[in-house]
Amino acid sequence: MISRERLTKTFCELVSIDSPSGEEEEVRLYIQNKLSGKGFEIYVDDYGNLIATSKKSSSNNIILSAHMDTVEPGRGIIPIVDKDTISSKNDTILGGDCKAGLTGILEALDSLHEQNHVFENLTLIFTREEEVALQGARHLDFSQILGKKAIIFDGEGPPSVITNSSPTYVSFDIEIIGRAAHAGVEPEKGLSAIKIASSVINKLPQGRLDEETTFNIGKIEGGSVRNAVPANIYLEGEFRTSSIETLNDLNHSLSNVIIETQNEFKEAEINLKSEILFEKYSLSNEDSSLKLVLKSIDNLGLKPTLKGSGGGTDGNIFIKHDIESVVIGMGVRGMHTINETVSIPDVVDCANLCQDIILKNT
């Protein structure tokens, strides 16, 4: 039986372990400990991702997955349980993203193990650094993974909320090199990188551009002191879109803005670097992992909601490796904020869903 009490305890223990991206080792050991004695072969790949495979397995294994890292501010988290809701005591995130997902999976394993269930045809993947542009999944040792259908617990809201599409994500960096000079003595000898940056920023779009496209400059860094003409500026931006056409258009306009600004400020050096960090997908109704999840949602008496996401998840990477992946909610609200909360009944549903998936499909 899924135990609300045990599940709440597991969740509180998990969020009490600091695991900002890059520092997941302690959480990984906690999960390994939870898995021991349950009949899984444990494999930690070179990057530190944890892969657990049931002793009896085949290429038809079902994959359950969640990530082990959290965003900042995420150190020294103290969870507060108030009736059905868990929040963080201090000014930190709660870490429900993705520890509510980990909890749902681990509780289903605990519950089934208690009933002497023998796990078969099941693969568990726990990744590192999902929050750093899916670095863990990118470095995942796919040669060790059995199974072509994955359910990933990493969405907002209850487990009945299914993410059925995700955009392509492009990150870009702009480096602007002007010329330093004393601001009061000889400003005419300088070339302000800040002024050039403002010219670049003004020409670029910003915010939600259409239903399927967003554009943002999220970081600006540079200058040294108040009384010097600034010589260097770095900008970090991103855009996301589900349209190939818009993707090409935005890549074009970004390059054009750089060329145009370079022509305005001939003595400056402006460098642009951009990279596709993950690629879009959209699930069809024929997707077998989607069908499997819809069946279990129905078994639990829940009503499914399908919606697109502006974010990426490990699913974007798994799909590129020919693993049909569906991302579902794990009971979290306000992800990546200090107001993040977790609904205990939703995590209970998550665990029940996991249990149903395991019982009916493995």
Ligand SMILES: [Zn+2]
């Ligand atoms: Zn997440």
